[in-house]
Amino acid sequence: MSYSIYHFFYSLFQQKQFLCKVKKLESFPFDEKLLACKNKGKFPDLAIRLNKDKTIFTGGELIELKDSQSYTVSSFNSTIPSRSKKIEEIITGENSKVKQLMEKAGNDIFSLPVRDVYYLVRGKKKQHAKVCLVYGSFFETVSVENLISQSFQQVLEERLKESGKEISNEIKEVLTSLLSQQHNFSKVRSVEKSSVKLRFRIMTEVKAEGNILDSRKYPEIKDDTLNLILPCHNESQELEARKKISMIFSKKELQVFEIFKIKHHFNGYFLVMQTNLTDT
Numbered sequence: 001m002s003y004s005i006y007h008f009f010y011s012l013f014q015q016k017q018f019l020c021k022v023k024k025l026e027s028f029p030f031d032e033k034l035l036a037c038k039n040k041g042k043f044p045d046l047a048i049r050l051n052k053d054k055t056i057f058t059g060g061e062l063i064e065l066k067d068s069q070s071y072t073v074s075s076f077n078s079t080i081p082s083r084s085k086k087i088e089e090i091i092t093g094e095n096s097k098v099k100q101l102m103e104k105a106g107n108d109i110f111s112l113p114v115r116d117v118y119y120l121v122r123g124k125k126k127q128h129a130k131v132c133l134v135y136g137s138f139f140e141t142v143s144v145e146n147l148i149s150q151s152f153q154q155v156l157e158e159r160l161k162e163s164g165k166e167i168s169n170e171i172k173e174v175l176t177s178l179l180s181q182q183h184n185f186s187k188v189r190s191v192e193k194s195s196v197k198l199r200f201r202i203m204t205e206v207k208a209e210g211n212i213l214d215s216r217k218y219p220e221i222k223d224d225t226l227n228l229i230l231p232c233h234n235e236s237q238e239l240e241a242r243k244k245i246s247m248i249f250s251k252k253e254l255q256v257f258e259i260f261k262i263k264h265h266f267n268g269y270f271l272v273m274q275t276n277l278t279d280t
Contacts, residue, residue, distance in 0.1 A: 001033070002057045003048050004051070004057035004059050004061065005061040005118055006057070006244050008031070008034055008061070008063070009273075011031040012133065013249075013275065016131075016226050016275070016277050016278075017278065019122065019129070020129050024067060025120065026045065026067075030046065036048065036049045036107050037098050043062070044062035044098070046062075046063040046120075047063065050108065050109075050112055057244070061117070061118055062085060062090070062116070064076075065119075066119050068121075068123045069123075071124075071213040073119075073123070073213060075204060077203055080144045080147065080148075081119065081139035082117055082139075082144055083117060084115060084136065085115055087110065087115055088110075116135070118134065118136065119132075119138075121133075121134060130221055132226075133227070135229060135230055135270075137231050138270065210264075221262075222274070224276060225274050225275065229272050230270060230271045231270055231271075232261055232269045232271035237271075238271055256276070257273050258272075258275070259273050259274075
């Protein structure tokens, strides 16, 4: 048996009626055979098993669940959305449980040191719903490091302007560089004689241009549909995605899908595989 995000999407398709019915996305009956771990409340919520033979499907993708009672992608708490993550950064500290679960599933964890990240996004509006399994580059259009450093540069410049003080560009660059790593904020800080500890947490909110559920920005993503959304920045990426889709879905099953491209406002084209959530 092979494992991959494509197989995971196929399992969603087979039970798509539950995507409308379950109150919480985490309650969906995910196919346990595909999963190396479930990690409720911490990134990643789900991880796909690794394949020993990685020539076609590597497996190992990481998935975060994003559930919303509107057509807005719910905020990302602590973990900034990204297209990939190093597994060594995922399985340490508070997330050591993930390592144990993956090893119990028989995975050679470090045989794939960098993992693709996907987001299973569900939004509801009145009696309608949209569900998208979307690759992380839909949200990470600039690197996480640049996002953090430029945000802090804005804060620094605002404070300097308000205070009327000036510092050299060199010092500005050093300060913003030092603050560009997300792990600097995930540590608990303890101050002598303080009876409390302090932890800074980054919360990320999706702009309208990155909101795959927004009908004004992405009208192609229709109400009551299930969508797989993959990067399609060149012909070879598109051909590879279509090839893998055809390896998993039968010709009859593919007849209920529309496959087309949409243009991201900041990050080129993405391939969409779309079907109705309810049979009509």
